[in-house]
Amino acid sequence: MIRVTADDFSIDEELRKIRAPSDGGIVSFLGTVRDEAEGERVDRIVIEVYPEMAVKQLNAIREEAMARYGVSEVLVIHRYGELRVGDNIVLVAASAPHREAAFDACRYVINELKKRVPIWKREHTPRGDKWVEGGRPDQG
């Protein structure tokens, strides 16, 4: 249920993996490449990952979310490599018997991912390239 990959994914196909008769809903978050950052145009981004550690961290976060919110399953896929504006970056999905737990778990996982999973973005702008290091103030 945890994957870091260069390849794109199909949301339908991924959500099918966590559908279950005992669940009443799935909450998903899809992160995509935005065309702007801190007032600058972004043409594309390159994502670098420390794959072995990223998988360990994501597994830990998944288990925390499942224990904390009692959701049935948590799925996380994060891409790396060169991505264009509008491309999929990350999919987080949580399934649960009732929606509140699924919303909470999904939010928890994406917030923790941004804090402690070893993945970095490099933004290509008309004025050159730059690494994004750490969270930005506009990120909740």
Added chain:
Amino acid sequence: MRVKVRYFASIREWTGLKEEEVDLPDSATAGELRDEVQRIHGSLRLEEGSVLVAINGYFAEPGAKLGPGDEVALFPPVSGG
């Protein structure tokens, strides 16, 4: 002892290396490794907070002890998602 050190993102670009082996005194700490990397790659400025250290895939405090054969990683604060 010898540890394998991996570099990522801006730290990888500054060292010009994806990984290298570094010799350290026995029972050196994560912070001492960071200082040694700083010494080897003189132009770097690895200030606390601007570089994170992981040992065998888990975040480590500067005081964490290293063992022979450990895989250590140095990288900047993360920006995934």
